[in-house]
Amino acid sequence: QKEVEQNSGPLSVPEGAIASLNCTYSDRGSQSFFWYRQYSGKSPELIMFIYSNGDKEDGRFTAQLNKASQYVSLLIRDSQPSDSATYLCAHQDTNKLIFGTGTLLAVQP
Amino acid sequence: GAGVSQTPSNKVTEKGKYVELRCDPISGHTALYWYRQSLGQGPEFLIYFQGTGAADDSGLPNDRFFAVRPEGSVSTLKIQRTERGDSAVYLCASSLETGRPYEQYFGPGTRLTVT
Numbered sequence: 039q040k041e042v043e044q045n046s047g048p049l050s051v052p053e054g055a056i057a058s059l060n061c062t063y064s065d066r067g068s069q070s071f072f073w074y075r076q077y078s079g080k081s082p083e084l085i086m087f088i089y090s091n092g093d094k095e096d097g098r099f100t101a102q103l104n105k106a107s108q109y110v111s112l113l114i115r116d117s118q119p120s121d122s123a124t125y126l127c128a129h130q131d132t133n134k135l136i137f138g139t140g141t142l143l144a145v146q147p
Numbered sequence: 148g149a150g151v152s153q154t155p156s157n158k159v160t161e162k163g164k165y166v167e168l169r170c171d172p173i174s175g176h177t178a179l180y181w182y183r184q185s186l187g188q189g190p191e192f193l194i195y196f197q198g199t200g201a202a203d204d205s206g207l208p209n210d211r212f213f214a215v216r217p218e219g220s221v222s223t224l225k226i227q228r229t230e231r232g233d234s235a236v237y238l239c240a241s242s243l244e245t246g247r248p249y250e251q252y253f254g255p256g257t258r259l260t261v262t
Contacts, residue, residue: 046187081238081253082190126189133203134180135251137189 041065042138044127050144057114059141061127064108070130071103071110076140077123086112117145149173151254153239159260160229168224168257172241179222180251181214182238190238196222229261 043062051057059073070089074082088094088101088110100113114121124140152171160166172179178197182190192206196216204214211229216222226233236258240251 042189081255083253084251128189133178133195133197134192134206135182135190136192139187139189 041131041136042127042129044138044141046139047142048144049141050146051117053117053119053145053147055117057117057121057143057145059112059114059125059127059143061110061112061138062108063110063127063129065129065131066105066108068108068129068131071101072128072130072135073099073101073112074126074128074137075123076126082126114143117143119145119147121145151239151241151252153237153254153257155257156255157258157260159262161262162229162231164229164261166226166229166259168226168237168259170222170224170239170241170254172220172222172239173252174220176241176243176252177219178242178244179216180240180242181222181224182240183235184238184256185235193224226259229259231261234259234261 041064073086075085076082086099086101088103091103091105094101098115102111122145124142126140127138128135154169180195181193183193184190194204194207194214195202199216199219211227214224236256238256239254242250
């Protein structure tokens with residue numbers, strides 16, 4: 039059973055729109071959650087992490103965590119074609135990260 | 148400064164052969180992680196080192212896989228009797244401290260193809 043679930047996509051949004059990426063997890067004890075961006079053929083790059091329920095904003099990115107619903111999301115405002123990538127959701131399990139399969143985002147110019 | 152480096156960037160080998168993949172972490176980083184990423188999947192944890200010792204090797208799929216970090220810096224992932232199912236991108240990451248994986252910096256990966 040996968041511990042982190044993501045819709046593989048592709049999620050297609052027009053340039054300037056808000057992209058909403060979602061992730062659910064099964065481990066109720068999970069405390070820390072991460073969003074990584076991975077361009078095709080490249081390695082993952084950390085863009086956001088969140089530990090507390092609620093929203094965390096960083097520039098055009100907002101991470102949202104709802105521990106009761108075991109749900110974490112990433113919003114990208116004013117989406118740009120350069121945001122087109124696979125977005126990986128992960129949670130911390132002791133000293134390692136458990137990743138979802140990723141959602142492919144395509145921002146259409 | 149220099150990031151995590153991995154060599155080779157690509158490796159093609161025949162089924163049954165032995166391969167070694169190398170990771171050179173960021174200088175001063177004590178924690179080092181190996182992940183494997185298959186096509187269309189997220190990275191899958193293999194093993195993590197704190198210093199020279201393997202603190203968690205629970206992700207290694209079987210005893211054909213082994214990793215070392217003899218001097219607490221460079222690490223080598225070793226795969227014996229390779230199988231076609233071992234084909235994937237092998238990612239290495241390092242961080243300054245343990246218990247803080249959000250500071251993990253990933254290398255560019257080694258793409259392993261077993262024919």
